[in-house]
Amino acid sequence: MRKVLIVGAGQSGLQLGLSLQALRYEVKLISARTPAEIRGGRVMSTQVMFRTALGYERQHGLNLWEAQAPKITGLRLSVGGPDGARVLDWRGELAGFAQSVDQRVKMAGWLELFAERGGAVEYRSVGVSELDELSRGYDLVVVAAGAGELGRIFERDPAWSPFTEPQRALAVSYVRGAAPSSDVDDSGLVRFNSVPGVGEFFVIPGCTEGGPCDISFFEGIPGGPLDCWADRPGPAEHWARMLELMRTYVPWEHERFAGAELTDDRAVLAGAVTPVVRKPVARLPSGSAVLGMADAVVVNDPVTGQGVNSASKAAESYLDSIVRRADRPFDPEWMRETFDRFWDYARHVTVWSNAMVRPSPPHVRRLLGAAAEIPAIRNRFANGFDDPADFESWFLDPAGAEEYLSALS
Numbered sequence: 001m002r003k004v005l006i007v008g009a010g011q012s013g014l015q016l017g018l019s020l021q022a023l024r025y026e027v028k029l030i031s032a033r034t035p036a037e038i039r040g041g042r043v044m045s046t047q048v049m050f051r052t053a054l055g056y057e058r059q060h061g062l063n064l065w066e067a068q069a070p071k072i073t074g075l076r077l078s079v080g081g082p083d084g085a086r087v088l089d090w091r092g093e094l095a096g097f098a099q100s101v102d103q104r105v106k107m108a109g110w111l112e113l114f115a116e117r118g119g120a121v122e123y124r125s126v127g128v129s130e131l132d133e134l135s136r137g138y139d140l141v142v143v144a145a146g147a148g149e150l151g152r153i154f155e156r157d158p159a160w161s162p163f164t165e166p167q168r169a170l171a172v173s174y175v176r177g178a179a180p181s182s183d184v185d186d187s188g189l190v191r192f193n194s195v196p197g198v199g200e201f202f203v204i205p206g207c208t209e210g211g212p213c214d215i216s217f218f219e220g221i222p223g224g225p226l227d228c229w230a231d232r233p234g235p236a237e238h239w240a241r242m243l244e245l246m247r248t249y250v251p252w253e254h255e256r257f258a259g260a261e262l263t264d265d266r267a268v269l270a271g272a273v274t275p276v277v278r279k280p281v282a283r284l285p286s287g288s289a290v291l292g293m294a295d296a297v298v299v300n301d302p303v304t305g306q307g308v309n310s311a312s313k314a315a316e317s318y319l320d321s322i323v324r325r326a327d328r329p330f331d332p333e334w335m336r337e338t339f340d341r342f343w344d345y346a347r348h349v350t351v352w353s354n355a356m357v358r359p360s361p362p363h364v365r366r367l368l369g370a371a372a373e374i375p376a377i378r379n380r381f382a383n384g385f386d387d388p389a390d391f392e393s394w395f396l397d398p399a400g401a402e403e404y405l406s407a408l409s
């Protein structure tokens with residue numbers, strides 16, 4: 001059977017590894033951390049996954065937390081005004097539920113499953129020369145090492161990478177004990193609060209070790225008041241600071257979180273990512289070619305909650321390309337075609353995510369305002385998170401937006 005080496009045990013590397021393993025490919029995974037280190041480590045994401053990506057996990061029998069994780073049935077969008085008032089507030093329904101399972105739980109569990117099923121795992125963080133050495137004897141090497149250092153072996157593609165700096169300062173806390181809404185029942189909804197000129201605040205019903213939780217997530221415009229994490233406060237101070245920011249910028253959320261507590265002392269995260277698209281094939285010093293997957297080659301700002309979804313879709317698309325290749329060589333031309341097939345979809349995610357970190361243009365403000373009156377718009381917006389390719393014709397194109405609005409009125 002064909003031998004595949006995968007570097008990186010995140011959503012994409014593990015999903016591809018486990019699904020190839022089930023088809024009896026000989027797969028070896030390189031993971032920088034053991035399951036115990038992942039479980040005992042810091043939270044890594046807010047990891048909302050929508051219907052299509054969840055469907056891939058279910059198809060491969062990897063939906064191990066589906067029964068425990070809260071089902072997310074829609075999106076509540078609120079826009080804050082300058083005086084802390086809510087100037088827009090509506091909900092869109094998802095056609096299929098979404099879920100968020102703490103990656104500490106999921107990645108550790110999937111790694112153990114891969115090993116229990118006889119998969120080879122080597123626990124080490126590899127650099128380029130080690131990778132070059134390790135890759136000998138494999139038919140295919142896939143680098144799925146996320147947005148970190150190793151991805152730099154793939155050349156940046158300036159045509160698709162308009163930014164050279166992070167577009168948001170990120171701060172996350174996983175908590176329990178938040179109060180329900182005092183106005184409408186919004187349990188089971190992702191709450192997407194936008195404060196123009198300041199940033200965004202999301203609340204996501206999720207699950208972690210020990211049960212359900214609320215995942216709260218600030219995205220702050222650089223240099224603004226939410227960009228205040230450079231001193232990397234400890235967990236208690238991190239959460240206290242998030243509460244203070246809620247009080248000022250999204251006071252309707254502050255009321256609900258005042259009595260909440262962190263799920264554990266590793267349940268906070270602060271950071272930033274620079275959106276980038278890279279060329280999918282890199283050459284190692286020995287001349288052999290490796291294929292990049294998911295965040296190793298395409299990083300978007302998490303404002304659109306797409307990275308894990310794209311990682312799952314990349315793993316599924318690469319799986320299909322690998323299987324179709326049968327016993328022909330995984331040469332650089334095939335690698336480029338494999339990426340291009342995924343990129344046909346993923347370019348939509350990049351274009352939409354890059355638009356969402358910029359100030360909203362007038363046609364987007366009109367659409368979001370009209371959505372308060374027209375359910376079709378708000379449902380279409382919510383379901384675009386599952387299929388961002390849909391945004392191109394109406395949300396990202398001013399003329400398309402006008403046409404869509406006039407067809408609805």
Ligand SMILES: Cc1cc2nc3c(=O)[nH]c(=O)nc-3n(C[C@H](O)[C@H](O)[C@H](O)COP(=O)(O)OP(=O)(O)OC[C@H]3O[C@@H](n4cnc5c(N)ncnc54)[C@H](O)[C@@H]3O)c2cc1C
Nearest residue numbers: 008010012032045046047048126146294295306307308309
């Ligand atoms: C704050 C925040 C919130 C987010 N929220 C969402 C969301 O709600 N929805 C969504 O879809 N996406 C979200 N994302 C994005 C999402 O988490 C990532 O895009 C996704 O996890 C990427 O998956 P991946 O498989 O490419 O890499 P990763 O999940 O990053 O996994 C890479 C793995 O490779 C390992 N590794 C790295 N370097 C090496 C090395 N040299 N040797 C060996 N192993 C190595 C790492 O330890 C890691 O285990 C969020 C991201 C952030 C930062």
